[in-house]
Amino acid sequence: MNYTRISNIKDPLFTQMHQLMQDIFPPEEVLEFDLWKEPLEDPGIRVFVAVHDGKVVGATEYRYYEDFNVAMTDFTIIGKAGLGVGPFLANKRQQDLNELAKANGQELSGMFAEIYDPYKVKNHEFGGIKPMDPFVRREVLAHLGYKRIDFTYVHPSWNNDGEEVTGLDLCFLPMDGRTEIQAELVKVFLERYYTVLPNKPQSWIKMINELAGKDKLQLVAF
Template identity: 55%
Template structure:
């Protein structure tokens, strides 16, 4: 299996990746094809696909922000069972993030991720393709195993379809480098989320209210998934 970087919408593997995204994610979570053109030129955004026998069978997007000392996993897609795609993507991503961390000269505090809550009404009505590993219950348990914890805040995020809807049914989570960490300074997720969603001009009222409450806090507890 090949770990291949996507740097342009003209890359034929990008079209295959985008099609796979549409097969496994709800529409409001998928950025339109042409709107990927500019983000793929951003050197801080890492988009890689797992290629097996010429086909894209998995993908991951992530980034590392040295000024905040944190990474973010934007998404991980497993397109087939029985190929070890999830493990392959995790190992290759971790190796790359370790290199980015070394190059930054500062140790990482950990990694953020938005993780679906399968018990939430907003998630229960969604479908995630026909591949069992993409089911929210499976993904949540796997991410719990590798060390993610949820921030103790009611979480919404702006929809990636640029319509400004409040997307619910997810938890904002963090995998601390210190596995014993029980809280984060509230300023860390607040600064990160302000930066992360600066690319979306339309923010729902619910998101702004969540951010206002977060920015009032001194710290945020990290709870088990």
């Protein structure tokens, strides 16, 4: 299995990856094909696919924020069970992020991720791929050390229509074993992360304003 970076919308592997995203994720979670041009060309956004026998069987997108010294896992897709795609992507991503942090003179302090709450979201089949089942993914993240950030989370729809997306938790993987996170870090991270979507729902704006009035947020087990 090869870990291959995609940086051009014309890459045939991207066509396979985008189709895989459509097969796995609900429509409001998938950015339109043509809108991927700039993100793929952005050196700070790292999109890699797992390629097995010439076919994309998994993918991950993530980014490293030098000034925050944290990473964000945008998504992880396992397109086929039984190949060890999940561990392969997780290990390769971690190696890459460690190298990026080292080049920044740091040790990575942690990584954000969004995860569906399976007790709230019951109607997503995620392409019928069992490793993508929210219950399974949540257990995997828990074993990796991720914790749920203890606040009510919403995010703007990637359709950029001003609608909110609920049923997810924002999580954080602390590399130093901490049990809390600065609310200001969460706030400024989310503001930067969703800059690309100008149409924010009022519930998101309210959430951001509430974070501004808090000091620390607890990191709790799933």
